Amino acid sequence: xxxxxxxxxxxAGCLALxxxxxxxxxxxxxxxxxxxxxxxxxxxxxxxxxxSGDVLVDGSSTVFPISEAMAEEFMKANSxxxxxxxxxxxxxxxxxxxxxxxxVSNASRPIxxxxxxxxxxxxxxxxxxxxxxxxxxxVVSTENEWAACLKPEELGKMWEPGAEGAINNWNxxxxxxxxxxxxxxxPGTDSxxxxxFTDATTGEEGESRGDYTASxxxxxxxxxxxxxSGGLGFFGFAYYAENKDKLKVVEIxxxxxxxIAPAEETIADGTYNPLARPIFIYVSTxxxxxxxxxxxxxxxxxxxxxxxxxxxxxxxxxPKDLSPKATERFNxxxxxxxFEGGSSVGVKLSDKL
Amino acid sequence: xxxxxxDPSRSPLGGGSxxxxxxxxxxxxxxDSLFSAAAWTAVTLLVLxxxxxIGDVLVDGAARLSWDFLTSFPSRKAEEAGLLSALVGTIWVMVIVAVVSxxxxxxxxxxxxxxxxxxxxARAIEININNLAGVPSIIYGLxxxxxxxxxxxxxxxxxxxxxxxxxxxxxxxxxxxxxxRESLRAVPDSLRQAGFALGATRWQVVCNQVLPLALPGILTxxxxxxxxxxxxxxxxxxxxxxxxxxxxxEDLQSPFTVLPIQVFxxxxxxxxxxHTNSAAGIIVLLGVLLLMNSSxxxxxxxxxxxx
Numbered sequence: 001x002x003x004x005x006x007x008x009x010x011x012a013g014c015l016a017l018x019x020x021x022x023x024x025x026x027x028x029x030x031x032x033x034x035x036x037x038x039x040x041x042x043x044x045x046x047x048x049x050x051x052s053g054d055v056l057v058d059g060s061s062t063v064f065p066i067s068e069a070m071a072e073e074f075m076k077a078n079s080x081x082x083x084x085x086x087x088x089x090x091x092x093x094x095x096x097x098x099x100x101x102x103x104v105s106n107a108s109r110p111i112x113x114x115x116x117x118x119x120x121x122x123x124x125x126x127x128x129x130x131x132x133x134x135x136x137x138x139v140v141s142t143e144n145e146w147a148a149c150l151k152p153e154e155l156g157k158m159w160e161p162g163a164e165g166a167i168n169n170w171n172x173x174x175x176x177x178x179x180x181x182x183x184x185x186x187p188g189t190d191s192x193x194x195x196x197f198t199d200a201t202t203g204e205e206g207e208s209r210g211d212y213t214a215s216x217x218x219x220x221x222x223x224x225x226x227x228x229s230g231g232l233g234f235f236g237f238a239y240y241a242e243n244k245d246k247l248k249v250v251e252i253x254x255x256x257x258x259x260i261a262p263a264e265e266t267i268a269d270g271t272y273n274p275l276a277r278p279i280f281i282y283v284s285t286x287x288x289x290x291x292x293x294x295x296x297x298x299x300x301x302x303x304x305x306x307x308x309x310x311x312x313x314x315x316x317x318x319p320k321d322l323s324p325k326a327t328e329r330f331n332x333x334x335x336x337x338x339f340e341g342g343s344s345v346g347v348k349l350s351d352k353l
Numbered sequence: 354x355x356x357x358x359x360d361p362s363r364s365p366l367g368g369g370s371x372x373x374x375x376x377x378x379x380x381x382x383x384x385d386s387l388f389s390a391a392a393w394t395a396v397t398l399l400v401l402x403x404x405x406x407i408g409d410v411l412v413d414g415a416a417r418l419s420w421d422f423l424t425s426f427p428s429r430k431a432e433e434a435g436l437l438s439a440l441v442g443t444i445w446v447m448v449i450v451a452v453v454s455x456x457x458x459x460x461x462x463x464x465x466x467x468x469x470x471x472x473x474x475a476r477a478i479e480i481n482i483n484n485l486a487g488v489p490s491i492i493y494g495l496x497x498x499x500x501x502x503x504x505x506x507x508x509x510x511x512x513x514x515x516x517x518x519x520x521x522x523x524x525x526x527x528x529x530x531x532x533x534r535e536s537l538r539a540v541p542d543s544l545r546q547a548g549f550a551l552g553a554t555r556w557q558v559v560c561n562q563v564l565p566l567a568l569p570g571i572l573t574x575x576x577x578x579x580x581x582x583x584x585x586x587x588x589x590x591x592x593x594x595x596x597x598x599x600x601x602x603e604d605l606q607s608p609f610t611v612l613p614i615q616v617f618x619x620x621x622x623x624x625x626x627x628h629t630n631s632a633a634g635i636i637v638l639l640g641v642l643l644l645m646n647s648s649x650x651x652x653x654x655x656x657x658x659x660x
Binding site: 061064065067068069071072075082083084085086087088096101216217218219236238239241242243309312313314 | 427428429511512590593594595596597598599600608618620621622623624625628
C-alpha cells in the first residue's frame with residue numbers, strides 16, 4: 001500500500017516537474033529575445049516600425065520561401081507584429097482562406113471558380129496580386145547531347161495520357177534523336193507545378209500519363225534525372241539554379257519560334273513562354289480594412305525596395321511595367337480574379353492587370 | 354486397461370514418440386547453431402541499417418549543430434536559421450500528449466482488463482480499440498480537425514498546441530491501452546485470488562498488487578507510443594500546424610510548429626545549405642527522443658527496484 005502510494009506520488013511529481021520545466025523554458029526563451037517578438041507586451045505596444053498585430057499567411061509551398069523572407073524582414077522592421085506562414089498547398093490554403101481563417105493565401109495558380117464560389121458564400125472578398133514569376137525548367141542528364149531545344153508539343157507528346165506505355169524512346173519524340181530509353185520525372189499530381197506544366201504542354205490541366213516517377217520533393221527529381229542518361233524532368237527555376245552543375249536545362253521553343261532557356265531575364269520579359277508562370281498572393285479585403293498589420297505587410301511585400309528578397313530565394317520579381325500595376329490594384333483594392341476561374345497559361349498579365 | 358497401456362501407439366507420452374525419436378545430437382546442435390546464426394544476422398542487419406542512417410545524418414549535420422542553431426528562429430538564410438520555435442513546440446506538444454494519454458490510456462486499460470464484465474459491449478470496445486491502433490495517422494488528423502479545431506474551438510482556440518496535442522494523444526491512446534492490458538494480463542491470477550481470499554476489494558487488489566507489478570510494462574508501452582507521436586507530421590499539418598513562426602507559445606491556445614515539420618520543410622528546399630540544416634534538425638529530434646526515452650527508462654528501473 002505504501003509502496004504504491006509513494007510511486008504514484010513519485011509519478012505525479014515527475015509529471016509536474018516536467019510541466020514546470022517546460023513552462024519555465026518557454027518563459028526564459030521569450031525573455032531572451034530582446035526584440036520581444038514573442039512576448040505579449042511587445043504585441044500590444046508599438047515600437048520602431050510602428051505596426052503591431054497578427055498576420056496569418058497560408059497556402060502553396062512554392063510561394064512559401066517568398067513569404068518566409070518577407071515575414072522575417074517585416075518583423076525585423078516592425079517588432080510588434082507577428083506573421084505566421086503555413087504550408088498546406090494552394091488548394092488547402094484557399095480552403096482556410098475562404099472561411100475567413102487566414103488573412104493572406106499563397107497560390108502557385110489562380111483561384112478556381114469553385115473556390116471563388118465558396119469565398120462568395122462566406123462573404124470573403126479578396127484582392128488578387130501577382131508577386132513574382134517562376135520559370136518551370138525542363139532538365140535532362142548532362143550526358144544527354146541531343147535534346148537542346150524542345151517544342152511544347154514535343155513535351156506534350158511525351159507527357160500526354162495517350163503516351164502511357166507507348167512513348168518510351170527518345171527517337172519516338174523526334175526521329176533524329178538517338179535510340180535511348182526515355183524516362184520521365186515530375187512533381188506529384190496534387191501540385192500547382194504539375195497542373196501548369198500539363199496545361200501548357202498537353203493542353204489539358206492535370207492530365208498526363210501515369211507511368212512517370214512522381215515525387216513531392218523536387219530534390220528527388222533532381223537526383224533521378226542526374227543519374228539517368230535518358231531521363232527528363234521538370235520543376236521550379238530555383239531547383240535548376242541550385243543544381244546547374246549537375247543537370248542540363250532544355251531550351252523551349254516559344255510562341256515566336258525562338259529557342260529560349262529559362263533565366264531571370266527571359267522569365268521576367270515573357271520570352272520564356274509558355275513555361276514561365278506568375279505566382280500569387282490573395283489578400284482578404286476584410287483583413288485589409290480591419291487589421292493594419294495586414295495592410296502594412298502587403299505594402300512591404302509589394303515595395304520595390306524588397307524585390308531583392310524575391311530573387312534571393314530563387315524567384316524572379318515582377319518586371320518594371322507590372323509591379324506598379326500590381327501596386328495600383330492593391331491600392332484600389334480591386335476585387336476578383338483576372339483569370340475568372342481559369343488557368344494562367346497563355347495569359348499576358350500586362351494586358352489584364 | 355493393461356492392454357491399453359502396453360500398446361505403444363496409444364500411449365500419450367512414452368511409446369508414440371519413442372519410435373520417432375532419433376538421438377542425432379550433432380544434427381540437432383547444427384540446427385541450433387543455424388538458428389542462432391540467423392537470429393544474429395537479423396540483429397546485425399537492423400543495427401547496421403540504423404547505424405548507417407544515424408552515421409549519414411551525423412556526417413551531414415553534426416557540424417551545423419550549435420547553440421545558435423537551437424536558439425534562433427527560422428530564417429530564409431540557411432546559415433542564420435534555427436529551430437527554436439520547432440523545438441519548443443515539440444516539447445510543449447509532447448508534455449501535453451503524455452499528460453493526457455497516460456492517465457486516460459492506463460485508466461481505460463485497467464477498466465477493460467480488471468473491472469469490465471465479459472459482455473458484448475466490452476468485446477465491441479475491445480475490437481474497436483485493436484482496430485484503432487492500425488488506423489493511418491492522417492485519419493486522426495481529420496478527426497482532430499473537426500472535433501478539436503472546429504467543435505471545441507472555444508476551449509482549444511482552434512489551430513493551437515492543445516488541438517495538436519489532443520489529436521496526437523488520441524492517436525497513441527489505443528497503443529497505450531493495448532500495452533496496459535498486456536502488462537496486466539501478465540500478472541499471475543493467483544495474486545489476485547490471494548488478495549480476494551484475504552478480503553481485499555477489487556480496487557485494493559488492483560491498486561496494491563497488480564498495478565505495481567504491471568507498471569514497468571505499461572511504461573515501456575507508453576514510451577513506445579510517445580516515440581511514435583514525436584515523429585508525426587501528417588495529422589499536425591491537417592489540424593493546421595504552421596511552418597514559419599518566429600515567436601514562442603504563450604499558452605495552450607498558441608499557434609505552433611514541431612520539429613518534423615521544420616525538418617521536412619528544410620529538406621524540400623532547393624539550397625544545399627538547408628539540407629544540412631535538415632540533417633542537424635534530425636539529430637536534435639533524435640536527441641529529444643533519446644532524452645525522453647532514457648528518462649522514462651530510468652523511471653521504470655526505479656519503479657522496478659521498488660517492487
